[in-house]
Amino acid sequence: MNSYREIALQGLWKNNPGLVQLLGLCPLLGTSNSMVNALGLGLATLLVLACSNAAISLIRRSLSEAVRLPVFVLIIAALTTCIELLMQAWTYELYQILGIFIPLITTNCVILGRAEAFAARNGVARAAFDGLMTGAGFALVLLAVGSLRELIGHGTLLADMQLLFGPAAANWKIQLLPHYQGFLLAVLPPGAFLVLGLLIAMKNRIDQSLAERAKAQAGEQPASQRQRVRVTGVIE
Secondary structure (H helix, E strand, C coil): CCCHHHHHHHHHHHCCCCCCCCCCHHHHHHCCCCHHHHHHHHHHHHHHHHHHHHHHHHHHHHCCCCCHHHHHHHHHHHHHHHHHHHHHHHCHHHHHHHHHHCHHHHHCHHHHHHHHHCHHHCCHHHHHHHHHHHHHHHHHHHHHHHHHHHHHHHCEECCCCHHHHCHHHCCCCEECCCCCCCCHHHHCHHHHHHHHHHHHHHHHHHHHHHHHHHHHHCCCCCHHHHHHHHHHHHHC
16 A cells, blocks of 8 residues: 555656656647646646546445446546536636547546556545546646747747636736747647657656665665776776
8 A cells, every 4th residue: 555655756756647657648738838728628637537536436346347447437527527517617718729638538548547557446535645646747747848838939928827717817927038939839739749758858867867866875886887987997
């Protein structure tokens, strides 16, 4: 049984669905051309993931193997429909922008994967927390990609936040580069692949540095230093 700290670490970093598992890439890449789009879809996915994990954990002992997967999909579809109706009622313009990616949350591999791998095997509290952390990890990757693409593409941040938070957020827009002409590639689909690739490379580099630091603290030489010593010995 993993501790809550380990569950959070797995969802947010070690087993992040966007940077490690590479699941749910279609909505991640398709809607992340701005912060508001990324945040809207990220929050919707997080809510569906946390609620579906809790619901599946509640009924896990009552399901047979024959109907388990269809029931999982039915629960996820029902929760996605609720989120879709709420967005139609409160954030209709953002709902229209996100389009088909909202109902497609039902088939998101992240949600189905956590339902089968964790929610169906753990208690309600742990399952809900796992869904919350995994959803937060996915939403943070979405937000990071959306922020970078908006910044590079338009030179702004927090543009059009009124679509999600109402008229009070109309003045949240930050124009970081006043005379910036824009960079079209960043807001086109290839820009999403490039930005996500850079984030994955950065995470891998951080993990490598942490691993080498841990080995150094344990009295072991990092791999790069061992290789230099080996090469020096061959030359001598």
